[in-house]
Amino acid sequence: MEDKFTDINEIKTKIINLSATLNLPKGTEAFISDVHGNDDKYLNIIRSGAGNISRKVGELFNGRLTIPNQQKLVCLIYYPEDILKKITPDLEGNDLEQWYMDTTNQMIEVLRYVAEKYPQNVIDQSLDTKFLDISEELVFGNLRAEDKRQYYREMVKQLVKLGLADEFIISLCHAIQKLAIERIHIIGDLYDRGPNPNKIINHLTETWQNFDFEWGNHDILWLGSMAGSKLCMINLIRISARYHNLKLLEDVYGIDLTSMVKFATNRYVPLPNFEPKVAWAGMTDEEKDIDNCIQQAAAIMEFKLEGQAIKRRPEFGMDDRLLLDKLGLDKTTVTIDGKKYHIENGCFQSVNPGDPYQITHSERVVLIDLINQFIQSNKLNEDMWFVADNGGMYLEHNGNLLFHGCIPVDQKGNFLSMKIGGKEYAGKEFLDYSEYIVKDAMRHPTTADCFNSDFLWYLWEGSNSPLFGKDKMTTFERYFVDDEKLQEETPNPFFDLCNEEWFANRILREFELSTRGHIVNGHTPANENANPIMADKKVIVVNGMFDAKHNSKIGGHTLLYDSYGMRLETLKPFANKNKSIAEMSDVVIDKEIVEHSSERRTIKDTDYGKNIQKQIKHLREFC
Structure with missing residues (x-):
């Protein structure tokens, strides 16, 4: 709110206070x-x-x-x-x-x-x-x-x-x-796995004034689900079941999962590779089985919807993720990169060999029921817009650059580009474009298989996604193939190059920041022995x-x-x-x-200080 002044002395008093503040x-x-x-x-x-x-x-x-x-x-x-x-x-x-x-x-x-x-x-x-x-x-x-x-x-x-x-x-x-x-x-990654992201939002709303979010790939699943992306939503539900976190959807966001529970428990039986990834203390056998079956149902729908999106969007370059059509006729083997692997505990009974990416009528009924609930959930809309309005793909603050994942590059540190609608996007421009698409999708939620919906899912797991930062997401392999090599997800060269000062300087210059600044990000490392300070202290994880x-x-x-x-x-x-x-x-x-x-x-040296100096300059015009 702008200050309103009744006389010249009030303006002078304001100038005095602001000028003094700069020296704190x-x-x-x-x-x-x-x-x-x-x-x-x-x-x-x-x-x-x-x-x-x-x-x-x-x-x-x-x-x-x-x-x-x-x-x-x-x-x-x-x-x-x-x-x-x-x-x-x-x-x-x-x-x-x-x-x-x-x-x-x-x-x-x-x-x-x-x-x-x-x-x-x-x-x-x-x-x-x-x-x-x-x-x-x-x-x-x-x-x-x-x-x-x-x-x-x-x-x-x-x-x-x-x-x-x-x-x-x-x-x-x-x-x-x-x-x-x-x-x-x-x-990044305020959401997924843990039970109470809403309580963190409540804490910030009620207690704090200065904060910001740099979105992570897990946050995109929630933003995308509110915007109507069935692909984001089904990933979100699978992960929620995997971490015994479905109560968050039901109790906080008012999502009635009855249709999914009935569908999953009628068509699937519990399998060892779908056990929840949490301690079982406090969980009933029924809850374990429901989480297990929902994971299976969601995973199969996810692979089908992904296949459809990959075929719709050749510019995503994700043909290597088309795996349902690589199943053997008896669905006990899968051929990946020309090599045949045995399927461990498969659950492909709803996959049609003639059209493996076809969504069945029963699956479609569940998907439509759920995605409409996500779009219409008032609490979900409220929390997602809170995250969107106070966040973005990155932030330039006090000379430092903040983002969750990476800036996709090749082995030599050149920014990787993605061609969309005849235009190439890379580096800062690609992050700006991504943020525009996220907010545009949220402003115009739809259940249709549109570009915005597909692109939000791409930010979750695409090989050129700055939020994901790996060559592929091996969900299929981790569930069904007992081969650690096949389950590997290779990080973008960005993460190795972050050890080099010249590369950190290149990133800072791309965002028109001084090379005296720092890059601060999250997402990695998963290894506690990795050094979180790199590139002569320019990059901090x-x-x-x-x-x-x-x-x-x-x-x-x-x-x-x-x-x-x-x-x-x-x-x-x-x-x-x-x-x-x-x-x-x-x-x-x-x-x-x-x-x-x-x-x-001092405050004079900060972005806030620069704004104060502009305000003082403006006020002096009235003196």
């Missing part, structure tokens, strides 16, 4: 990727300021609190509601009152410390309005002033006596969390969602970019919130400096 330290940016609907781990990272809060507490209380007591304070800031329930019942009388006094004073110190670089209006926005007057007094007042010392002490004492201490401490913790990070960058159940020694990486520079944070493996609380464990296990500046960057 740059806010802290946090970069995370591959959230995959795991809201507990996402919140664990965000509540901790991606490790920033622990560092601040260490700086503030070094020599004043023991390391264990610092960690208790840090964990209280992360999870105040849970920790207060554990601590306060064990204390009573003077001990309880003293604990509240000490803890509240420590919280005020931490809040003042993280708030130092913000103007008062930003700090006020982080404070609970219920306690705004008290919080302002404690945050902005001189707590050491002799004349007011008793005044401040009585204020805290009355909070305790009136039974408001818990609520006040919680409000301070939430304010610290908000001020520890100025902006959150989610670099921040896949923050390594899977704890695979006994990984780390939980992935996040990146912090503050006024002093960049730090890559190696995350501790995350099992669940309760375990983190019980162990009073921190989020970060290691830090590596990517870039350090002896002179602090």
Whole structure:
């Protein structure tokens, strides 16, 4: 909203405030990727300021609190509601009152410390309005002033006596969390696998102001399903069943899966290669069998629809993915690249040898029922437009380039082009075109087999897709052929070339950015031993969602970019919130400096600062 001024003095006051703001330290940016609907781990990272809060507490209380007591304070800031329930019942009388006094004073110190670089209006926005007057007094007042010392002490004492201490401490913790990070960058794959991507969206909607999404290939499945792509939708349903995540569709987005459940369980029987990819604890046998059969039904429909799209779109160059017509007559073998392979536990009973990509009448009924529900789901539309309006294929921010996957190139680092409608698209232009198609498809949802619908699916698994970044997606082979070589998906040369500084500079120049900037992406590596910092620290990978159940020694990486520079944070493996609380464990296990500046960057040095300078220039015209 534009400011409205009544006189020249108001304009001058605004200029003074804006000019002063330019000299404040740059806010802290946090970069995370591959959230995959795991809201507990996402919140664990965000509540901790991606490790920033622990560092601040260490700086503030070094020599004043023991390391264990610092960690208790840090964990209280992360999870105040849970920790207060554990601590306060064990204390009573003077001990309880003293604990509240000490803890509240420590919280005020931490809040003042993280708030130092913000103007008062930003700090006020982080404070609970219920306690705004008290919080302002404690945050902005001189707590050491002799004349007011008793005044401040009585204020805290009355909070305790009136039974408001818990609520006040919680409000301070939430304010610290908000001020520890100025902006959150989610670099792809908010959706798929995990059960609660909607809760992450709710958290951002209700709690945060500055954030952005760089779409990942898994996000495209959800955006495309809302836009009417049956191919995106059937992939989404298959993955949801594979990760025992169908309740998200039913309970949150109101998708009635009855037609799919009946169809799948009537035509398929559970097979070992379609077992859900989650721990079975808490799952009933019936749920396991339903997930198993839905996976089979969805996979077969997926292969049929893919075959139709590949034949419709020769420009996609995906003929090697036409495999249903390579099945033997008895459907127990498949010929791939001229070699015959045995099929493990096939489920091809609905595949017509005379027309293998033909959708049966029963399959069509299920597909039409489901895709119409996806298009008409109000909640799905709301969440997908939230992701679309606050995101894109890439982001240029403060001199850095953010994207999820890759910029497709050949072995020499030349940008690969794709010819569409007689025009060649490559590099930045291809990403811009892709973003246009995604949003155009969402603005004009249709169940027809149109180009927009097919192209969104191509972004999911096409060989030249900047979101996928591999030569092919071997879903068929991984389900049916016991041959690891055949199941391999070869990454685009981009990922190897990211080790080269000249290549990173080429990418930055393609987006008209200075070669002093950085490229930050997610998606890879899946290998915890791979170096996430490459090309003389110009390329940083921040896949923050390594899977704890695979006994990984780390939980992935996040990146912090503050006024002093960049730090890559190696995350501790995350099992669940309760375990983190019980162990009073921190989020970060290691830090590596990517870039350090002896002179602090200010808001003047940021994109936000450039906008402020334009605003000041405009306002001066009226003086």
